[in-house]
Amino acid sequence: MxxxxxxxxxxxxxxxxxxxxxxxxxxxxxxxxxxxxxxxxxxxxxxxxxxxxxxxxxxxxxxxxxxxxxxxxxxxxxxxxxxxxxxxxxxxxxxxxxxxxxxxxxxxxxxxxxxxxxxxxxxxxxxxxxVESIWSQQIKRWIVSGKLGDLREVRVGACWPRGDGYYRRASWAGRMTLGERPVFDGPATNALAHLVHNIMFFAGAGQEFFDQPNRIQGELYRARPIESYDVACLRGHFPSGIFFYAALTHATQEYLPYQMEIIGTKGWARVSKDGALLESSEGPRNCVESIEGLLxxxxxxxxxxxxxxxxxxxxxxRDVRGYSFATNAMLQSSGGMHDIEEAGYRRIENNHDSLYAVHGLHDAIVGALRKPQLFSELNFPWAVETPLITTMFAGESVNLMAIKSRPSAKPVVAC
Ligand SMILES: NC(=O)c1ccc[n+]([C@@H]2O[C@H](COP(=O)([O-])OP(=O)(O)OC[C@H]3O[C@@H](n4cnc5c(N)ncnc54)[C@H](O)[C@@H]3O)[C@@H](O)[C@H]2O)c1
CATH class of the missing domain: 3.40.50.720 (NAD(P)-binding Rossmann-like Domain)
Known part of the structure; x- marks a missing residue:
C-alpha cells in the first residue's frame, strides 16, 4: 500500500x-x-x-x-x-x-x-x-448500447422550495455578484445544477462523455426580492438534434422532487422521487442512494x-462546457431577471421563515414534463418572450454587469 x-x-x-x-x-x-x-x-x-x-x-x-x-x-x-x-x-x-x-x-x-x-x-x-449515481450510469449504458434507440429528448423539472433561512445563510445566496466576483446563484446554477449537467452527460456520445448544446432559449424570473433568480426555464438543442428542456424553481410552496424524462426512438426512462426511482421501457429499478454515499x-x-x-x-x-454554455446562454437569452409582479405570487409566513410561492408554477412544471413549454408560452402574465441564442463559443463572455444592472421594479434586499 x-x-x-x-x-x-x-x-x-x-x-x-x-x-x-x-x-x-x-x-x-x-x-x-x-x-x-x-x-x-x-x-x-x-x-x-x-x-x-x-x-x-x-x-x-x-x-x-x-x-x-x-x-x-x-x-x-x-x-x-x-x-x-x-x-x-x-x-x-x-x-x-x-x-x-x-x-x-x-x-x-x-x-x-x-x-x-x-x-x-x-x-x-x-x-x-x-453523474455517478446508479440511475445516471444505468440510463447512460442504455443510451450508449442503443437500448433506447436514438436519444431524442431529455426533460427535467423540480420545485425545491427555499425559505428566508436558505437565503440568509450566506452572503452570496441569491446574488449575481459578490463585490467584483460573479456568483449567478439560483436553482439552475446551484442547487439543481446537477440536472443541467446530467442532460449534457446523456447527450454525450460514449459512456464517459458530455456534449455541448448549440441553441438555447432561457427565461429567468424572481418572486423573492433578490438580485438573482428563483424561477428558471430553458430549452435547447445539441448539434445531434437532441432536444432538452428544464424548468427549475425555489419559488413554490409544494415540493416537486426532481424528475427527468429521457425519450429515445425505441424506449424511454423516467427518474423521479429525487433520483430514488428509475422506471423505463426496460422495467423499474430502485435507485436509493444517500448524498453521503454518492459523494x-x-x-x-x-x-x-x-x-x-x-x-x-x-x-x-472540459466536460462542464455544456453546462456552462447552457446556463450562460440562458442568462444572455433571458436578458436578465424579470420580476414576477405581486399578484403573481403569495408570500407564506411559517415560523419566522417565509416562502415565495408563484401561483400555478408547481402545476405548470408538472405539465411541462409532459409537454415542454417555456413559461412565456403558458399564459403567465409575468412571463416574457426571449430570443434564441445560437452563437456562443468557447471563451465568449456574458456581460454580467450589464445584465445585472437592468432596472428592477422591486427593491433588492440584502440577504
Ligand atoms: N455537490 C452537492 O451536492 C452540493 C450540495 C451543496 C452545496 N454544494 C456546493 O458546495 C459549495 C459550498 O456551498 P455551501 O452552501 O456549503 O457554502 P457556505 O457558504 O456554507 O460555505 C462553505 C464553507 O466555506 C467557507 N468559506 C467561505 N469563504 C471562504 C474562503 N474565502 N476561503 C475558505 N473557506 C471559505 C465558509 O466559512 C464555510 O465553512 C458550493 O459550490 C455549492 O454549490 C454542493
Missing amino acids: KAPLEFGLIGVGGFGERHLEAIRALEQTGEVKLVAVGDPQLQRFPELAADLRARSVRAYDDYRDMLTRESGLQVVSIAAPIPFHFEMARKCLEHDLFVYLEKPPAPLVEQLEELIRADVRCRVAVGFQM LKSFTAFIDYVRGRRHRPPTLL
Missing part, C-alpha cells in the same frame, strides 16, 4: 462537512490523510474545529497560506462558496495539486475556459456527483484517478 495522499480541504462548514465525512472514510482505507484545512470562519464551527485539532489537522484562516506552508500537500478539495471557486482552483493549479472542485466550477464561460487552459495536466475533477463514490473515483487506477475522473473541467 502506498503512503496516504496528503489532503487539504478549503471550506469546512456547509457542504464542506460532507467533504470532511468523505475524507474521513478515505482515511480509514489508508488512501488519504487530512493534514490541513483553510477557512476564515472555522470558529463558527467549534465542534468541527475541536475534532480537527484532536486529529492534528492544521487550520489556516487563509487557504493561500495553507497552500504555501503545507509543502507536502498533494490533493485539495474545494467546498467554499461559488464566487471563490475560480481563484481557488487557479491557485491550487499553480501549486501543482490535484483538485476536487465543488460544482459549479465557475459561474461564467470565460472563467471556465481560463481554468481549462490552466489545467494542462487535467488535475481538476468537478463535484457534479450525480464518497465521487471522491473515491477522484482518488482512483489521482493514483492512476482510472484514466479520468467522472467530470473534468
